[in-house]
Amino acid sequence: MTAQRQREMVIEYEKVQTIRKRARTTLSTCEHCCDETDSISLAEAAELFETGREELLHFIRENNCHYHVNVDARMYLCVRSLLDKMQQLIKVRRLPAKGEKQ
Numbered sequence: 016m017t018a019q020r021q022r023e024m025v026i027e028y029e030k031v032q033t034i035r036k037r038a039r040t041t042l043s044t045c046e047h048c049c050d051e052t053d054s055i056s057l058a059e060a061a062e063l064f065e066t067g068r069e070e071l072l073h074f075i076r077e078n079n080c081h082y083h084v085n086v087d088a089r090m091y092l093c094v095r096s097l098l099d100k101m102q103q104l105i106k107v108r109r110l111p112a113k114g115e116k117q
């Protein structure tokens with residue numbers, strides 16, 4: 016007869032928290048979407064997502080999100096492409112909760 020050894024496992028998971036914030040956008044033509052979309056400055060978007068401009072710019076370039084540089088030499092992001100990419104990445108990372116439909 017062999018003695019059973021007790022073992023322990025540790026599971027780490029993230030919970031989703033909904034945070035509502037507001038930001039000013041301007042309607043402009045996105046040449047990649049071929050449509051008028053909301054755009055937001057890089058600085059305002061970084062503040063909105065509580066991240067640094069460099070980190071957000073890295074995300075934008077890495078994920079082929081749309082942006083343009085305006086006549087005021089400021090970078091503006093296409094909100095549609097930014098949110099679409101974020102949603103895609105969230106779906107890849109997230110399993111549905113018990114009873115939740117996907």
Ligand SMILES: [Zn+2]
Nearest residue numbers: 045048081093
């Ligand atoms: Zn776009």
